[in-house]
Amino acid sequence: MPPETGPQPPLHRQLEAEIRGRISSGRWRAGTSLPSEAALSSEFGVSRGTVRQALTALRDEGLLFGGRGRRPIVRSGAKSQPFSTFLSFTEWAHAQNLKPGQRTLEVARREASAEACCALGLPDGAQVVDILRLRLLDGEAAMLERSSFALDVGRLLFDFDAESGSVFEFLHERGISLDRAHHTIDAVAASTADAQILGIGTGAPLLRERRTTYDSAGRAVEYSDDRYLPTLTNFSIENRVGRSAPLVRQLPPRT
């Protein structure tokens, strides 16, 4: 018996993965048209509505384009990007054929920073578990991660094998299911501490991603301040007119 496959993902998601695979494997080359929705529907034995759900997701990612009356076309120069930002650094690195690495510099229980308090919805002076990790790509420093976990979740992390696997996977195995996350992206100058750890000059530009992660009940569980070397990582998004894109440009809150 296979090791507990778990529940199958819904059909439209399976189809989405299958199509992604055919594109990245070169079976459906860039610039060429896909079979029509009707053809896909009969090939996979699902309804057109389900096919459309899968195609819509791929269209939103920019892998496919084309309009009414035209068959969907594989976007030229589109290297299939089969993952979401929500995936852990570890998984992401593997998908890019890079060897992820990490050095956990600190795991500490302490009073939450003002930012973390606000993001996690905790009262002033509440305790959290802070983790400071340096992330590597092929042995090179790529990102500095400062996470704060709510106390009940963070407590588990003292048992976390810091050198392997992802925190998300670790928590999932312990029954804590993260459900959604909110990311804010901006740029900051490297602080003296940042610079020392990342091996760059103080004041060098870093790409910052601040993340608040929620569990399925809607409670904020993690707040993280990740600082990327912009030469090694950036973010990318596709959007179409009419379709409102989930990335928004915003003013930082006045402080």
Next chain:
Amino acid sequence: MPPETGPQPPLHRQLEAEIRGRISSGRWRAGTSLPSEAALSSEFGVSRGTVRQALTALRDEGLLFGGRGRRPIVRSGAKSQPFSTFLSFTEWAHAQNLKPGQRTLEVARREASAEACCALGLPDGAQVVDILRLRLLDGEAAMLERSSFALDVGRLLFDFDAESGSVFEFLHERGISLDRAHHTIDAVAASTADAQILGIGTGAPLLRERRTTYDSAGRAVEYSDDRYLPTLTNFSIENRVGRSAPLVRQLPPRT
């Protein structure tokens, strides 16, 4: 007769706008549940499928959350963000209750830069129309925009009233319909030129958004390098597990 309303947007988009309005107007407050899909469906006189399309879009934006069996809940602290990144700087500023401004520093026809050539799919040494604009928010410098337009489109821009309205609107009125755009976000240090125009120090961190815009035929029309003051603007995205988010983390191409 009203001044040419044009074709109505599809029903599910109208519904989406209506719901957004009710949330931002405070009629449906944060933390409270929305009416059930069935109730909405009968109130608006559309099918549940259409209601679900609208709700899904709002859920993807993070305005709503809640799972199977639970009525959708308005996310607390969610200030309705009724616009996409695709909207012009001008429209975005208005939506934020800020007075947009701009100084057009240069409109020139010249040989395309290597980056623009690559992004627009032009042969080496092809000509483009470059526009350099400083964008202001309430009179303060906020962003520096370096756009390159394909020649046939760019030609029109010499007639563009540089001090008012948006380029997108201008082009739309002339029958050029931009359809989708691809954005790459990273951080850079301000060059000497950047610093001088924006009034900051050389080497200060800037949030960079590089954008390639395509028309409905799939041809790249514009390439732009926008550099934001991170203190005045940042980007934000919401995603949920399972649902693959359209924002991806990626390695910059090796140069």
Next chain:
DNA sequence: GGGCATAACTTGAGCGTACAAGTGGGTTGG
């Protein structure tokens, strides 16, 4: 009054249909 099973309600997933709108190819007529 408290605890528990159950029923009613709600969302997620999927199928089927119908028609409108746009594309593209083939045919026909000048």
Next chain:
DNA sequence: CCAACCCACTTGTACGCTCAAGTTATGCCC
């Protein structure tokens, strides 16, 4: 030979239905 036309095909939108899975409220029993 070319142009205009028409028709088949494809996607976009919208409707309806069914069932499964999860939540919530009800009401019953002890």
